[in-house]
Amino acid sequence: MSTTRVVFFKEVIDNLRDRRTLMTTLLMGPLFGPILFAFVINLSLKQSLSDASEALDLPVIGQQHAPNLVTYLKSTNINVVDGPASRDAALEAILDGTHSVVVVITETFGEDLAAAVPATIEVITDRSNTQGRKDTRRARGALDAYNQQLAAMRLTLRGVSPNVMRPLNIDEVDVSTPSGRSAMLLGMLSYFFIFALLMGGMNLAIDSTAGERERGSLEPLLCLPVKRDHLIFGKIFAACLFMCISLALSLTTFHFTLKFLPLQELGMTPNFGPDVVVIAFLLLAPFALLGAALMTLVASFTKSYKEAQTWLSVVLLAPTMPILVVSILMVRPSTLLMFVPSLSQHLLLVGLIKNEPVNMLHVFVSVGGTLLLGILFTWICARLYRREGLLG
Amino acid sequence: MIKVDDLHKSFGDVKAVRGVSFAAADGRITGLLGPNGAGKSTTLRVLYTVLKPDTGTATIDGIDVLNDGLKARGRIGTLPHGAGLYPHLSARENITYYARLYAMDPDTIDESVQKIIDQLEINDFADRRSKGFSQGQRTKVALARSLVHGPQNIILDEPSNGLDVMATRALRDVIRQLKAAGKCVLFSSHVMQEVAALCDEIVIIAEGQVALHDTPDGIRNVTSCDDLEDAFVKAIHTVEPAA
Numbered sequence: 001m002s003t004t005r006v007v008f009f010k011e012v013i014d015n016l017r018d019r020r021t022l023m024t025t026l027l028m029g030p031l032f033g034p035i036l037f038a039f040v041i042n043l044s045l046k047q048s049l050s051d052a053s054e055a056l057d058l059p060v061i062g063q064q065h066a067p068n069l070v071t072y073l074k075s076t077n078i079n080v081v082d083g084p085a086s087r088d089a090a091l092e093a094i095l096d097g098t099h100s101v102v103v104v105i106t107e108t109f110g111e112d113l114a115a116a117v118p119a120t121i122e123v124i125t126d127r128s129n130t131q132g133r134k135d136t137r138r139a140r141g142a143l144d145a146y147n148q149q150l151a152a153m154r155l156t157l158r159g160v161s162p163n164v165m166r167p168l169n170i171d172e173v174d175v176s177t178p179s180g181r182s183a184m185l186l187g188m189l190s191y192f193f194i195f196a197l198l199m200g201g202m203n204l205a206i207d208s209t210a211g212e213r214e215r216g217s218l219e220p221l222l223c224l225p226v227k228r229d230h231l232i233f234g235k236i237f238a239a240c241l242f243m244c245i246s247l248a249l250s251l252t253t254f255h256f257t258l259k260f261l262p263l264q265e266l267g268m269t270p271n272f273g274p275d276v277v278v279i280a281f282l283l284l285a286p287f288a289l290l291g292a293a294l295m296t297l298v299a300s301f302t303k304s305y306k307e308a309q310t311w312l313s314v315v316l317l318a319p320t321m322p323i324l325v326v327s328i329l330m331v332r333p334s335t336l337l338m339f340v341p342s343l344s345q346h347l348l349l350v351g352l353i354k355n356e357p358v359n360m361l362h363v364f365v366s367v368g369g370t371l372l373l374g375i376l377f378t379w380i381c382a383r384l385y386r387r388e389g390l391l392g
Numbered sequence: 393m394i395k396v397d398d399l400h401k402s403f404g405d406v407k408a409v410r411g412v413s414f415a416a417a418d419g420r421i422t423g424l425l426g427p428n429g430a431g432k433s434t435t436l437r438v439l440y441t442v443l444k445p446d447t448g449t450a451t452i453d454g455i456d457v458l459n460d461g462l463k464a465r466g467r468i469g470t471l472p473h474g475a476g477l478y479p480h481l482s483a484r485e486n487i488t489y490y491a492r493l494y495a496m497d498p499d500t501i502d503e504s505v506q507k508i509i510d511q512l513e514i515n516d517f518a519d520r521r522s523k524g525f526s527q528g529q530r531t532k533v534a535l536a537r538s539l540v541h542g543p544q545n546i547i548l549d550e551p552s553n554g555l556d557v558m559a560t561r562a563l564r565d566v567i568r569q570l571k572a573a574g575k576c577v578l579f580s581s582h583v584m585q586e587v588a589a590l591c592d593e594i595v596i597i598a599e600g601q602v603a604l605h606d607t608p609d610g611i612r613n614v615t616s617c618d619d620l621e622d623a624f625v626k627a628i629h630t631v632e633p634a635a
Contacts, residue, residue, distance in 0.1 A: 006492040017480035216476030223440040224493045225466035388443055
């Protein structure tokens with residue numbers, strides 16, 4: 001075991017001095033995910049928050065035909081502005097993106113309204129434009145409300161209760177908690193953490209075979225009176241350490257990043273305090289052994305550092321697959337799923353963020369299953385390290 | 393004491409070694425001489441156990457490299473072809489790393505490392521990171537780390553490759569010192585002059601077979617050439633090409 005210890009400490013010192021490793025372990029992995037995440041969330045939050053609070057500039061053609069409607073629209077925080085000269089010009093303006101939505105009031109609007117014939121209003125829009133959809137929804141909402149108001153007035157004039165028009169009263173009751181709503185948004189986080197973890201150990205995993213071989217230091221190392229298994233164990237454990245550092249940094253950065261996100265305005269209270277950081281670390285850390293062994297295994301088949309990097313970027317993506325499938329299928333956590341690495345960590349983390357009680361059986365299966373698989377891959381690495389072709 | 397007996401090794405269709413046998417005694421310098429691709433490196437790689445022969449055996453101080461590779465490796469210090477260092481570690485750290493892997497006594501490791509640094513005159517750059525080392529400096533450090541545990545047998549694969557005159561002379565001095573200390577030194581080379589200048593015995597290998605094994609004078613006699621280079625050319629032509 002002393003060989004493993006010697007190799008472990010040498011790898012740690014060696015890699016702490018390696019700028020490439022430090023970049024990926026201390027910067028890339030931990031910062032890339034949370035910062036990208038914060039940026040994306042911030043952007044989408046701003047967009048959805050702006051919906052109701054900001055005034056919408058709505059071009060309306062033929063305002064003179066419906067002064068009451070224009071007054072009504074203005075009362076709903078919509079700025080009615082002069083639209084393009086004609087309907088054709090409006091179509092043109094929508095197509096080239098000058099306006100996202102244009103409302104056209106027909107000339108006969110007033111007469112039709114007086115005669116109680118349905119009066120036509122055109123809402124011109126482009127459904128393939130996200131911004132246009134949002135603005136259209138607001139314009140439609142305001143027009144629908146005006147429509148109902150007029151209908152209610154007509155019924156009241158005829159002595160009929162407006163309730164005649166509302167046989168149903170539909171109430172939606174949302175039982176999701178503020179933490180639960182955050183989980184939807186933060187669910188994709190688990191991949192960022194696994195990514196950071198893998199990135200942290202990537203250079204070490206490559207170094208133990210392809211790197212040493214390329215540098216010419218592998219052959220003298222194998223000439224030493226030590227068991228090859230012990231060499232590879234030391235290298236894999238060192239990779240695990242860097243992975244754990246990267247993971248811890250990434251969780252911590254995220255804890256602080258969340259404080260700057262206006263999630264409360266969306267009615268979300270992410271459960272990501274210091275205690276969650278610690279528990280999440282303990283739940284995700286077992287993945288390090290599997291990740292380190294898997295990456296070392298893949299790297300051992302490659303001829304050079306560059307080739308290894310290419311193949312390992314595939315390994316970096318592999319853990320997304322189960323997470324992706326489950327997010328699409330909306331699967332609930334089950335004991336069976338806890339046997340799947342990366343998926344089990346993802347589900348446990350989502351539960352944690354939702355502030356749900358921790359299912360100890362699930363934790364046990366996830367940690368145990370992932371560790372077992374990690375040990376298996378480590379063993380395979382050791383077997384491969386013994387073969388003659390290792391020197392290439 | 394290194395003994396090689398009827399070694400055969402093929403890589404696919406290529407027969408790299410076809411029945412190599414020789415012995416290298418303690419207190420003597422044995423040179424493995426041959427053209428590129430003659431099977432020198434393959435033979436040495438079998439000796440330091442990174443390759444397994446198809447048939448044949450090899451022993452180091454009587455220890456079979458096949459049955460007891462770990463123990464056999466403990467009896468040798470090796471400088472494989474193009475041995476690389478860890479660029480982020482200093483020369484001293486590179487040597488210390490190996491000393492630790494040799495499981496040397498932790499209390500005396502620093503002392504042993506300093507001794508080999510003195511012996512190989514590495515002091516000037518001992519505490520510099522090995523990233524920018526010259527080929528000569530790299531070879532010295534690689535040699536130092538393979539000698540730090542004081543092995544009885546030393547195997548060097550083309551150690552003078554890429555070295556300038558001064559570095560080559562320094563290397564020769566070290567090899568002579570090892571001989572004087574009663575060690576068994578086996579090294580390979582494709583440079584005749586170098587082998588002639590150093591060796592007590594020369595094993596000429598061509599096409600994966602031993603063409604000739606004798607002292608430098610013996611080789612001159614057998615081939616009836618005064619010039620060793622001519623003798624070498626003559627000797628390698630006596631071997632049948634591999635099928």
